[in-house]
Amino acid sequence: MSDFLSKFNKDNYKDTLEEQDNNKSEKAEDAALENKEDTEPKTEKQYIPETKNYSLTSNHLSGVGEEVEFDPTYQKKKRRKLILIIAGATLALVLSFITYYHVVHAEVEDFTGKPVSEARAWAKENDVEIELTQEYNSDIEANRIISQNIDEGKNIRKGKTITFVSSLGPDPEEVIPLPDFSKMSKRDADTWIEEQQADNLKLVSEYSDKVESGSFIKLVIKDSEVEEETYRRKDSAAVYYSKGKEVFEKNISVPDFSESTKEEVQQWADTNEIALTLKDKDSNTVEVGKVISQSVKAEEKIAKKDKMTVEVSVGKAIVVPNFGELSMEEAANYPGLTVTIKERFHSKLAYGKLIAQTIEAGTKLIGEDDSTITATYSVGRPYLADYRGVLEGDLPKLFYDDYQSKGADIDYIVKYVNATEVKGTVVSMSKFNAFVPMDYTVEVRVSNNTSAPSTSNPLEDVEEEVQQPIEEELDQPIEENIEK
Numbered sequence: 001m002s003d004f005l006s007k008f009n010k011d012n013y014k015d016t017l018e019e020q021d022n023n024k025s026e027k028a029e030d031a032a033l034e035n036k037e038d039t040e041p042k043t044e045k046q047y048i049p050e051t052k053n054y055s056l057t058s059n060h061l062s063g064v065g066e067e068v069e070f071d072p073t074y075q076k077k078k079r080r081k082l083i084l085i086i087a088g089a090t091l092a093l094v095l096s097f098i099t100y101y102h103v104v105h106a107e108v109e110d111f112t113g114k115p116v117s118e119a120r121a122w123a124k125e126n127d128v129e130i131e132l133t134q135e136y137n138s139d140i141e142a143n144r145i146i147s148q149n150i151d152e153g154k155n156i157r158k159g160k161t162i163t164f165v166s167s168l169g170p171d172p173e174e175v176i177p178l179p180d181f182s183k184m185s186k187r188d189a190d191t192w193i194e195e196q197q198a199d200n201l202k203l204v205s206e207y208s209d210k211v212e213s214g215s216f217i218k219l220v221i222k223d224s225e226v227e228e229e230t231y232r233r234k235d236s237a238a239v240y241y242s243k244g245k246e247v248f249e250k251n252i253s254v255p256d257f258s259e260s261t262k263e264e265v266q267q268w269a270d271t272n273e274i275a276l277t278l279k280d281k282d283s284n285t286v287e288v289g290k291v292i293s294q295s296v297k298a299e300e301k302i303a304k305k306d307k308m309t310v311e312v313s314v315g316k317a318i319v320v321p322n323f324g325e326l327s328m329e330e331a332a333n334y335p336g337l338t339v340t341i342k343e344r345f346h347s348k349l350a351y352g353k354l355i356a357q358t359i360e361a362g363t364k365l366i367g368e369d370d371s372t373i374t375a376t377y378s379v380g381r382p383y384l385a386d387y388r389g390v391l392e393g394d395l396p397k398l399f400y401d402d403y404q405s406k407g408a409d410i411d412y413i414v415k416y417v418n419a420t421e422v423k424g425t426v427v428s429m430s431k432f433n434a435f436v437p438m439d440y441t442v443e444v445r446v447s448n449n450t451s452a453p454s455t456s457n458p459l460e461d462v463e464e465e466v467q468q469p470i471e472e473e474l475d476q477p478i479e480e481n482i483e484k
Contacts, residue, residue, distance in 0.1 A: 108162065110152035111145040116166050119145055129161040134168045138197065142169030170197040172234035182216040186241040202238045213244030248303035256298035257291040262312045265291060275307045282317030282366045289313065314367035322361035323375040324354035331375045337365075342376040344407035347438050349378035382408040384442060386432040392424045392446045409439045419447035 106126035111119045116132065123130045140146055149163040150156055176196050181189055186203060193201050211217050217240040219228070226235050252272050257265050262278060269276035286292050295309040296302055318336040326334070328341050344355055355376040365371050382403055387395065395412060403410035419427045430443035 105155040105157050108148070108150045108152060108154050108156055111148055111164065113140065114145055116143050116145060116164070119148075119164055123162065127158040128156055129159070131161050131163045132166055133163070134166050136169065136171040137167040138170045140167040142167055170233060172232065174233050175230060176233055178219070178228040178231045178237075181219055181239050184216070186214060189239055189241075196233070198233055200234060200236045204238050204240045205243045206240055207244065207246035208242040209245050211242035211244075213242055215242050216240075217242050246305065248305060250301040250303040250306075252302050252304065252306075254294070254296045254298055254300050254302055254308070257294050257310060260291050261289050262291070265310050265312075269308070273304045274302065275305060277307065277309045279309060279311045280314045280367045281311040282315065282364055283313040284316050286313035288315040317364035317366045318371065320357075320359045320361055320363040320365065320373065322354075323357045323373075327352065328375075328377050336371065338372045340372070340374045342374060343379045344376055345380065345382045345403070345438060346378035346407075347381055349380070351378060351380040353378045379406060381435045382406075382410055382438060382440070384410065384432055384434055384436045384440070387429060387444065388426050388432070390426045392426065392444075395426070395444065407438075410436065411441045412444045413441060415443055415445045416448040417445045419445075419449055420452055421447040421449060422452045423448055423450050 106128055109122060111122070120130060122128075135146070137146055144167050146165045146167050148165075156162055176198060178201075179192060184192070186205070190203055192198075193203065206217070208217060220238045220240070221228075221231065222236040226232075226237075231237065252274070255268065266276065266278065268274075281292050283292055290313050292311040292313050294311075302308065320337070321334060323331045323339075328343075331339050332341050333339075346353070346355060349355060355378050357376070358374045359365075385402065387398065390398070392414065395414075399410060399412060417427065419425075421427050425447045426444055427447050428445040432442075436442070
């Protein structure tokens with residue numbers, strides 16, 4: 001403040017007034033020039049050489065200051081600047097609108113034939129809802145898009161829904177009759193399966209010792225009720241083709257089984273997949289269950305699936321004798337064997353001669369072999385007994401036991417006659433107590449006298465004799481019975 005007041009001293013008061021007058025004059029001239037430029041017509045830009053005139057009075061109060069340069073393009077530049085500003089603002093608005101539009105909209109792609117997962121990923125990325133329907137289609141793979149309700153290139157507002165139709169693949173219920181695979185190669189069968197899209201029909205290759213490589217082996221349909229003509233795409237089936245005979249390298253070393261058991265040999269064969277055959281053989285020296293011999297020598301090389309035979313001891317064998325050299329009693333008690341003796345009539349072999357035996361003489365029975373033998377001996381020619389006095393009702397059993405059970409076809413016929421014996425008693429025979437042929441029928445005469453008195457049964461008489469002393473003893477005192 002002191003500096004400001006110092007200017008108002010006596011010496012510089014006049015200079016200060018002159019400086020203020022000059023500033024006012026310069027402002028008035030600038031205003032006049034601006035009004036003049038606005039009222040002057042537009043002309044092409046002209047080059048005006050730069051001049052500067054200075055007119056000063058001794059006391060700077062003459063009112064004439066520095067001359068100003070005039071630019072005729074000033075207004076044009078100003079308008080151009082304004083146009084650029086307006087254009088920039090308009091462009092900014094347009095870009096803002098476009099940006100906003102793209103922010104709230106998404107451009108639809110063509111998903112036809114593409115996986116559904118790809119369409120879902122696009123929808124999730126662009127915040128678009130999906131409505132998915134499915135249908136069977138033989139031309140488009142399952143889980144791929146068949147069609148869409150908005151074409152490629154069009155926009156969809158985010159949050160809206162786009163509809164897709166996807167494929168379920170071929171119809172599993174469709175009937176596709178199977179061809180005759182026995183007339184087709186494996187390659188042709190594979191082509192047919194691919195063309196028919198029969199995914200549940202499998203091709204299986206397996207080794208076969210009987211069918212040459214590449215040839216058809218068999219067709220197996222899992223459901224036994226499905227025929228080749230009614231096969232549907234959903235039915236499970238397999239077509240087998242041969243890979244030929246499997247050939248293995250001979251790289252398995254055979255051990256020495258001389259001290260091994262049957263179980264150890266079997267375990268080795270199972271582990272190495274050897275086709276082992278175990279045979280039981282009797283031995284008087286090798287322990288039961290131990291190996292006697294082997295078809296492949298120790299240390300030799302064999303391949304998987306090769307055959308090999310090993311003999312295993314079952315101990316000492318029982319040799320079946322010739323029962324023709326033994327009596328019936330000796331045969332029945334032969335050691336180590338269970339012998340059943342049968343007797344049969346024979347027209348040519350005498351009594352006691354062997355007719356047959358169920359196991360041939362000289363056979364060795366070992367291990368778990370059945371040692372039960374039946375030896376049949378001859379009882380000679382049939383001899384017809386005397387059945388007089390026997391009741392008719394006993395004849396069937398007697399003829400069966402005495403003849404028919406022993407191989408003789410001896411039968412009888414009944415003839416009823418008047419006799420003094422009680423009815424039903426055999427009174428005579430056409431032949432008795434004599435040798436007869438193996439096939440013979442005898443006439444038996446039976447009494448039909450219903451008025452004859454009943455004869456006592458000898459067995460009943462014996463029972464009465466036995467019961468009488470018992471009853472007498474029961475009548476005696478208990479003490480006497482005890483003493484007796």
